[in-house]
Amino acid sequence: MILMWLAFAILLLPALWLLVAPLRRAAGVHDAQRDFEANDRTAEQNVAIYRRRLESLEAARERGELDQARFDEDRLELERSLLDDTADLKRRPLQAPSAGRFAVPVVALALVAVSVAWYQQNGAEGDLALHVAYQESESLPVLVERLEAQAARQPDNPNVWSSLFPLYRDTGQSEAALEAINELIRLEGRQPSLLAQKAQLKFFMADRTLTDEVQALVDEILERDSSEPTTLGMLGVVAFDRGNYQEAIDQWRRAIAGMNDPNSAEALREGIRMAQQRLGVAPEAQEPVAAGPGIQVRVSLADDLQGSLADDTLVYVVARDMAGELPPLAVTRVHLGELPTTLVLDDRHAMSEQASISQVDEVRVIVRVTTTGDAEPVPGDLFGRHEGIAVGDTDGDATEVVVDRVVE
Numbered sequence: 452m453i454l455m456w457l458a459f460a461i462l463l464l465p466a467l468w469l470l471v472a473p474l475r476r477a478a479g480v481h482d483a484q485r486d487f488e489a490n491d492r493t494a495e496q497n498v499a500i501y502r503r504r505l506e507s508l509e510a511a512r513e514r515g516e517l518d519q520a521r522f523d524e525d526r527l528e529l530e531r532s533l534l535d536d537t538a539d540l541k542r543r544p545l546q547a548p549s550a551g552r553f554a555v556p557v558v559a560l561a562l563v564a565v566s567v568a569w570y571q572q573n574g575a576e577g578d579l580a581l582h583v584a585y586q587e588s589e590s591l592p593v594l595v596e597r598l599e600a601q602a603a604r605q606p607d608n609p610n611v612w613s614s615l616f617p618l619y620r621d622t623g624q625s626e627a628a629l630e631a632i633n634e635l636i637r638l639e640g641r642q643p644s645l646l647a648q649k650a651q652l653k654f655f656m657a658d659r660t661l662t663d664e665v666q667a668l669v670d671e672i673l674e675r676d677s678s679e680p681t682t683l684g685m686l687g688v689v690a691f692d693r694g695n696y697q698e699a700i701d702q703w704r705r706a707i708a709g710m711n712d713p714n715s716a717e718a719l720r721e722g723i724r725m726a727q728q729r730l731g732v733a734p735e736a737q738e739p740v741a742a743g744p745g746i747q748v749r750v751s752l753a754d755d756l757q758g759s760l761a762d763d764t765l766v767y768v769v770a771r772d773m774a775g776e777l778p779p780l781a782v783t784r785v786h787l788g789e790l791p792t793t794l795v796l797d798d799r800h801a802m803s804e805q806a807s808i809s810q811v812d813e814v815r816v817i818v819r820v821t822t823t824g825d826a827e828p829v830p831g832d833l834f835g836r837h838e839g840i841a842v843g844d845t846d847g848d849a850t851e852v853v854v855d856r857v858v859e
């Protein structure tokens with residue numbers, strides 16, 4: 452925080468310099484103005500011009516070109532013009548160079564005070580304190596303690612409570628987590644995503660029971676956002692616990708379609724596989740629920756590569772745009788022992804909202820069997836690819852993609 456205020460002071464120095472700089476030039480400007488006024492001959496030149504024009508009028512009258520009435524009229528106009536030209540030449544006495552110098556420090560102090568007040572009102576000092584707490588905390592208990600101190604100092608900062616809530620929830624402090632999410636709802640309003648977090652917390656606090664309070668929250672959430680993923684995931688758990696495995700699969704698939712967290716989505720996919728096992732249905736035979744246009748591919752391993760790697764080796768299936776200019780449009784993974792398998796890739800499998808498979812007409816699919824589990828290929832990995840797969844209805848025949856090559 453000290454460094455922040457030092458930086459703030461450094462930024463104010465140029466503004467203060469601009470206020471003080473005129474004082475240093477005041478004496479020179481005063482002397483230059485005084486010399487200019489002392490040597491100014493504008494009034495004399497205006498009078499000389501007046502006299503020449505008056506002489507011309509008198510000469511015209513003597514020649515008979517002007518009568519007396521016209522002469523008097525032109526002379527009056529000439530005198531008025533002289534008065535107008537000389538009226539602006541009257542100057543107030545020059546002030547001393549030191550005049551007003553006491554106003555400069557007053558303005559400078561006012562500038563500093565207004566800047567500090569504005570920053571405290573509109574700046575992010577509280578969020579900076581949170582950043583410092585994260586950076587300087589060596590352990591989770593220390594981090595929680597420092598965040599709690601920040602909550603006491605700035606109870607109206609929603610970022611404090613949004614930081615504390617997952618820490619409380621993940622460490623089993625349910626009551627503290629409930630207080631944090633209630634504070635967050637108070638500050639941010641009854642947003643469906645926040646209400647969903649509260650409903651899920653109350654659901655697990657009640658030993659996975661859909662109480663009247665939780666049901667009321669679910670009804671409110673779904674009325675505002677019928678595809679809220681956290682709520683759909685929770686309803687899938689309720690259906691699974693009741694033995695309604697097909698309903699659980701449907702709810703979890705809908706939840707995955709709206710999720711941005713790949714870890715949570717993978718956990719739900721694992722739940723779907725468990726529900727399918729309870730139904731006695733193999734994963735590849737389960738009817739896919741598409742989320743918009745996509746592709747259907749059948750991934751298999753070439754005969755000459757059978758048995759080269761263990762069955763639990765991860766297999767990544769990635770759909771990319773043809774030009775390779777966008778991030779991966781859809782990503783999913785299976786295990787080598789599940790091949791051959793038929794997969795549907797659609798917007799549920801997007802890695803980000805900025806790049807999804809429905810944005811393009813054709814894709815190329817890359818399948819990689821990774822020996823390390825990392826995203827980058829290494830020698831010994833297996834791979835296969837297929838170019839130019841049309842994006843559209845996923846109810847037709849699957850496109851065959853064969854893993855038939857080894858990364859050298």
